[in-house]
Amino acid sequence: MERADILIVGAGPAGIATAVEAKVGGIGKVVVLEKADHICDTIVRLYHPGKRVDPNFQDLGLKPIGTLSFKTTTKEKFLQFIQKVVKKYDLDIRYKHTVDRVIKKNDFFEVRAGKDYLFKAPIVVLAIGIFGRPVKPKYKIPKEVRDKVFFGMPLSGPENKTVLVVGGGNTAAETACLLSEKNKVFLSYRRPQFFRLNPVNMNKLEEKSRQGLINLLLNTDIEGIEPEGGQVKVRFKGGETMSFDAIYYCLGGATPQSFLQSIGVELEGKRPKIGPDGETNVRGLFLVGDLVAEKGSIMFAFNSAKITVEGILRKYGNVI
Numbered sequence: 512m513e514r515a516d517i518l519i520v521g522a523g524p525a526g527i528a529t530a531v532e533a534k535v536g537g538i539g540k541v542v543v544l545e546k547a548d549h550i551c552d553t554i555v556r557l558y559h560p561g562k563r564v565d566p567n568f569q570d571l572g573l574k575p576i577g578t579l580s581f582k583t584t585t586k587e588k589f590l591q592f593i594q595k596v597v598k599k600y601d602l603d604i605r606y607k608h609t610v611d612r613v614i615k616k617n618d619f620f621e622v623r624a625g626k627d628y629l630f631k632a633p634i635v636v637l638a639i640g641i642f643g644r645p646v647k648p649k650y651k652i653p654k655e656v657r658d659k660v661f662f663g664m665p666l667s668g669p670e671n672k673t674v675l676v677v678g679g680g681n682t683a684a685e686t687a688c689l690l691s692e693k694n695k696v697f698l699s700y701r702r703p704q705f706f707r708l709n710p711v712n713m714n715k716l717e718e719k720s721r722q723g724l725i726n727l728l729l730n731t732d733i734e735g736i737e738p739e740g741g742q743v744k745v746r747f748k749g750g751e752t753m754s755f756d757a758i759y760y761c762l763g764g765a766t767p768q769s770f771l772q773s774i775g776v777e778l779e780g781k782r783p784k785i786g787p788d789g790e791t792n793v794r795g796l797f798l799v800g801d802l803v804a805e806k807g808s809i810m811f812a813f814n815s816a817k818i819t820v821e822g823i824l825r826k827y828g829n830v831i
């Protein structure tokens with residue numbers, strides 16, 4: 512069993528920032544376990560090529576408080592920046608290590624990543640995000656339409672189709688704007704107005720709506736979907752129906768509740784109970800990034816890593 516001072520699970524923005532802050536804070540052996548064969552899998556998988564990466568994504572005006580920070584950039588340049596960070600701080604990232612078990616034994620955690628890899632550490636930081644499990648609607652997605660239903664932003668989108676985007680957050684707005692370049696787009700949101708959008712996305716959406724490139728279906732709630740010819744028929748509450756060539760649900764991600772509970776983490780509703788530094792009720796187990804964010808963003812992930820490492824050094828500096 513390999514021993515580390517801190518084991519970080521997940522090499523997204525939060526996990527990498529935690530490793531950087533740990534190194535800057537002088538912690539000896541810092542190991543990051545990542546299930547993909549590259550860093551930042553959520554960004555690699557879900558951001559479309561050339562996507563604007565905005566530090567004020569959720570319009571929270573967060574100022575950087577730790578070592579890492581960035582200015583508005585593109586997906587590709589952001590990934591290059593993170594790769595440079597990994598090199599500069601000589602981070603020890605073990606790729607293709609999916610952590611499926613964490614057990615607390617006295618003052619140590621045993622962490623299993625696949626059959627053959629066992630690690631041991633007094634401190635474990637989970638930075639696995641929420642986008643491994645996209646939120647899906649409560650109604651059934653019939654199997655006949657599954658190839659026309661997508662969860663998130665398309666890496667390469669359709670052309671000359673009539674599509675529906677569902678959601679009211681920044682990802683829904685960005686997806687609708689992207690698809691509207693080559694398709695007829697409808698955007699369904701259950702509230703009467705948008706209130707979670709950053710100013711850039713809000714302006715773009717208003718502009719596209721004025722130009723008739725995006726049709727806003729505000730105050731609409733979908734009751735169900737069904738196949739109709741080669742299309743998907745959408746039934747709205749109130750009885751109205753419309754048909755689309757494809758639907759893109761942008762409803763965010765879900766907390767991995769059962770994984771957290773398997774380690775003994777207490778939840779409050781659907782969210783983990785944590786202290787101000789991200790420590791859970793399991794002593795020495797910390798959560799960072801999207802796992803603890805009300806509104807997740809890269810800057811939040813960077814900042815939460817700083818706060819967590821400060822907490823670790825304050826409370827456990829003598830054992831690591």
Ligand SMILES: Cc1cc2nc3c(=O)[nH]c(=O)nc-3n(C[C@H](O)[C@H](O)[C@H](O)COP(=O)(O)OP(=O)(O)OC[C@H]3O[C@@H](n4cnc5c(N)ncnc54)[C@H](O)[C@@H]3O)c2cc1C
Nearest residue numbers: 521523524525546552553565568610640800801807808809
């Ligand atoms: C389409 C889209 C657009 C966005 N645009 C922006 C934007 O412009 N600006 C912005 O600030 N934010 C944006 N966000 C939000 C931002 O991407 C997240 O807030 C951020 O990635 C959270 O970082 P994280 O490290 O907590 O989680 P993630 O980035 O999700 O990273 C988690 C990492 O953990 C790994 N992992 C998961 N499970 C395991 C396991 N069991 N074992 C080992 N590894 C595991 C994953 O492979 C992944 O690499 C966007 C999100 C989406 C989906």
